[in-house]
Amino acid sequence: MKSPSPAISPQQLEHHRAALTGHCYRMLGSATDADDAVQETMVRAWRGLERFDGRAALRTWLYRIATNVCLDALAHRARRERPVSDGPAGTVHDELVECPRSHWLEPIHDPRALPADGDPVERALMRQSIRLAFVASLQHLPPRQRAVLLLRDVLGWSAREVAEGLDISVAAANSALQRARATMAERGVGADTEPAPESLTxxxxxxxxxxxxxxxxxxxxxxxxxxxxxxxxxxxxxxxxxxxxxxxxxxxxxxxxxxxxxxxxxxxxxxxxxxxxxxxxxxxxxxxxxxxxxxxxxxxxxxxxxxxxxxxxxxxxxxxxxxxxxxxxxxxxxxxxxx
Known part of the structure; x- marks a missing residue:
């Protein structure tokens, strides 16, 4: 087996950790699971550096690996919920019923999920896409639709790039995107609604x-x-x-x-x-x-x-x-x- 290419260092991979953590958080709805997925992404990337030919940007290649790591994880896990989507509103007299931690959507610290680089418009979109309401709605999409929506509407990939990254046809990628957008619209959220600015008013x-x-x-x-x-x-x-x-x-x-x-x-x-x-x-x-x-x-x-x-x-x-x-x-x- 060939040794990893010296053209890319561990530090270069590490530079993308926050962006990948944000992506995995959107996919999985859990900061804990996102950290695990990013670690697995780094391991797979390091072991597979000899297959990185440089035709795509390093970040794009890493996103492709991370997306597939998340899809593998989602094949064995139920979606995470918020109380507001898990049942009707209650009263102060209701019994307190507890569900395990794995049942719930988790919060994430902004610096862990938002890359420090990038222009203000990109950062605003990234910040919007880790909002609780948006991430919670994502969890109601089938995993592959979730991936397609994030790659297209948050990361700005083309249909061809999405198809190659997920090993599906362009037609299938476009169809998944259409269905995902429709579901998100029904839930009243989208990646391009109410941009999240850097500063409070x-x-x-x-x-x-x-x-x-x-x-x-x-x-x-x-x-x-x-x-x-x-x-x-x-x-x-x-x-x-x-x-x-x-x-x-x-x-x-x-x-x-x-x-x-x-x-x-x-x-x-x-x-x-x-x-x-x-x-x-x-x-x-x-x-x-x-x-x-x-x-x-x-x-x-x-x-x-x-x-x-x-x-x-x-x-x-x-x-x-x-x-x-x-x-x-x-x-x-x-x-x-x-x-």
Missing amino acids: AAQTELLERYVDAFHRYDVDALTALLREDAVLSMPPYTLWLQGPEAIATWFLGRGIGCRGSRLVPTAACGAPGFGQYRVGPPGEPHQAWSLVVLELAGDRIAAMTHFLDTETHFPRFGLPLRLPLRLPLRPPPGLSSP
């Missing part, structure tokens, strides 16, 4: 400041005043989700009472503002990690609040400690700076 920056202030004071009236009338609250791994400011306020004042006194540390998740939430610890102990909060904004209102409660998995991936002895000031989430 002034109104959104103010919105986040008001959200943090209200949460720290645990002023539920002020907090729910920031929500849209159809806003939703969900808390994976629980199936329960609530809709509307009244139901959400009742939750915070009742079963969510343990959140009083929490502290929020900003981050950036799934192309959106996020926070590590820390609840009050036992007497004499620091605040304890409780949830990773992802806010989905619609203009100057909050459309959705997702509290991911699996802190042992998510906080380390976001570089957040599990114990918070200090009160840290609000600052713009990384990758989403003030204008």
Whole structure:
């Protein structure tokens, strides 16, 4: 067996890790699975460098390998869900039913999924395509349709490139794309809708400041005043989700009472503002990690609040400690700076 070509170094492969992680996350709906898929992609690429003839760009070749790694993985896994698509809205009186972590869509830290290079338009498209709503809708596509849509509409490949990459005909690639676009349109999302800018607007920056202030004071009236009338609250791994400011306020004042006194540390998740939430610890102990909060904004209102409660998995991936002895000031989430 020939040794790997010296023309390409491990560092050159590593340069594409963030882009590949974002692609695998869109395909799989899991940051954990995406990391595994990228690692397998790197192994396959290194072992197969003698077959890389340079006719395509290195990144394109790696995307082709990563896509097929994901398709192999999806052949043995059920799709991941969000509570809002897993059943009807509930009430504060409903029993809390828990599903295993493998059942749920996971959040991803923006820097892990967005390449640092690329022009602003490309980065905006990449950021849009890791939004929770978009990735969740992707999971409802058959795996091959999912791959075709991402390669065409997110990465901008031609039908011929997609056909070669997936070893299908151009006609089959075009047909899969048409069906995938139709399904996504039915779900009200698309890669080219509501571009995700690099910066928050002034109104959104103010919105986040008001959200943090209200949460720290645990002023539920002020907090729910920031929500849209159809806003939703969900808390994976629980199936329960609530809709509307009244139901959400009742939750915070009742079963969510343990959140009083929490502290929020900003981050950036799934192309959106996020926070590590820390609840009050036992007497004499620091605040304890409780949830990773992802806010989905619609203009100057909050459309959705997702509290991911699996802190042992998510906080380390976001570089957040599990114990918070200090009160840290609000600052713009990384990758989403003030204008």
